[in-house]
Amino acid sequence: MSGGWTGRVLRVDLSRGEIRVEPLRTDWARDFIGGRGLGARYFFEEVDPRVDPFAPENKLIFATGPLTGTNASCGARYMVVTKAPLNGTITTSNSGGHWGPALKFAGYDMLIVEGRAPEPVYLLICDDQVTIRPARHLWGKGVWETEEKIRDEVGLPEVRIASIGQAGENLVRFAAIMNDLHRAAGRNGVGAVMGAKNLKAVAVWGTGGVPIARPRDWMEAQWQFRRRLRESPVTSEGLPQFGTAVLVHVINESGALPTKNWQLARMKPDETGSDAEKISGETLKAEYTIRNKACFACTIACGRVTHVSEGGKVRHAVTTSPRNWNLAGEGPEYENIWALGCDTNVDDMDAVIKASFLCNDYGMDPISFGATLAAAMEMYEKGYIDDQITGMPLPFGSADALVAMTEATALRRGFGKELAEGAKRLCEKFGHPELFMGSKGMEFPAYDARAIQGMGLGYATSNRGGCHLKGYSVKAEILGVPYKMDPHATKGKAELQKKLQDSTGAIDASGICLFVGFGSELDDLLPLLNAATGVDYTLDDLLKAGERIFNLERLWLLRAGFTGADDTLPERLLKEPIPYGPSKGEVNRLHEMLPEYYRLRGWTEQGEPSAEKLAELGLDKLRAG
């Protein structure tokens, strides 16, 4: 391998304490590129889809792409691939920061963790020296303290750490893996898999380099790529100015901001008694932001470093405040603000930031947590559960409940035990499964699928459940990138979703951040991949690779027992019209899109990839069954 990939895979068996380095399967690397694709390919080969996610037989794969660690704008990403404790799907959970590049510099494209350590341990990777170290003294500690202690212990200030907090240890079903303090491989509960393996952290220090196959082509391509990002208003103004939170205002005005567990789709004082403007990106910038922070090699810098004044601390004290509370932390991102603020109807920025910092320190996905709390709040307001069960009043809009329940959930205390199971299990347990707002067992993120039809199709067909990152049609339907489509129409949405899902697969596999999709197209990525790897991909190859990845994940799901019947949305989105705002009266018309989508995908009416499609993608040997 001449560039991009390092060509080596690190395999660690925690049960036996064995560490092995093996060569990367170059045939798979070519077809699945890296990151999400390569990780999923290895996972497909090695893990029985019917495995219990917490069993030692489940594996945890950290996969980088060929562009990870290069100076290509936003080449910072790694993917965590595993079977999800939240909903039993295959998950590919993405994170930025500096950890992924560090793994490349240490000389590995992927880290595969197997088995379960008998005692809490952490993994220390210093180039070729890899050791499994005791971590009993770190167990029970938050992410900040864990990083500090490991850094002191190994004496390397530049060591990069991915770890779990208390949520992962306590097997909270939506626990995250946190790296570089604030960056999260957030969804599906990948942190709980790490907790089940007794693996507290993976610390990496790499001194090597990432070679480039065609240096001259590379430099030209990466400057061109940067120029493209600088020319787009989203990546050169919106995101750097306000961070992802810029969307709060935009989505609210579109009437697509799910509020009060998706009963409403707009947060206006006369409709919900709360005001989205109080927790918008503009407010965040004016009153809380200290500075912008970038992930590795990122020229956008959407990260917000924020600070809350003393007043906030007094009003929302919990017994174990996050370590960084009086200092500074990163976030909240748009999704955090929505889940912790809009879905729960809490328009108190201090409380949202506090809950967001707590999620970071405990290592917990704020989307699933906020959505689960919102479901609990609806059950509380409707009288399905009471103070006896919850231990405290849980009405919509309660900032105190938000902060208190964040802690209780991560530590699995009191009613937190129930929340830690996720919204689907929670709603089923208390007899109201219809209040679970998600698909394939995972809670939805921050876009109302009634107001943005294409997102509904995306949620229903996403391979890991309710997720906005595998086919972000909001881009076209609301933001008009690269062209504007009517969000209330279903026409053309099947084609849009398929195209987006396939190109997203290729971006996710290359090791670059999905946000480049706001300012560039796949044809801008192509010269970068070719120059880095020395492979002559065509644009069609990349789209095919994306499609191959999507179909591979689908095959895995079918093997795990999911069917086409799982490609659906909750009743509320299909039947209860939005009551107010510009999307008033809308429901999601999934039935108008799904059959066409299956057809475009080359799937049967039951949602299974056809033999011809699999043959076309070179997946025919991997048929379901």
Place this chain on the structure above:
Amino acid sequence: MATALRIDPDKCTGCMQCELACSWVQTGQFQPSASLIKVFIFDEQAAYTPYTCFQCNEAWCMTVCPVNAIGVNPVTGAKVVLEDACVGCALCVIACPFGTAYLSPSTHKATKCDLCGGEPACAMACPTECITVADSSNGQEWTARLASQVSARFQEMLQGLA
């Protein structure tokens, strides 16, 4: 003419593009460990800043070198290691009060920022203009501003101790 890298810490986002660009010049790969400019990240203070040789006038690295292996580039004023002459004794590494002269683990010779002969790759790569090239021959007005900020913080800290 004397030039130096002007660094404005407030503009740094911690993206490491400077380290990547420098390492590319040094090794032809992306290898931050070989970069001669380092980004320091202080998360608790929400402070990040790149840091490298100031091309200082006194240049102790140059003064201390027993074999005259550090010279001045007449165009840029940069203090430059002459690799053929360097014997790898590391006296410059010890003498530099700013810690910006290094011994290369691969060549066992001294290495330091030479301003890339006049067009520093780090400044070109910086997306926020945190790193720019500045005339440092007279005034030093920008270093003076930084120094006064630092000294103000130091005074504050002393008062806090009292």
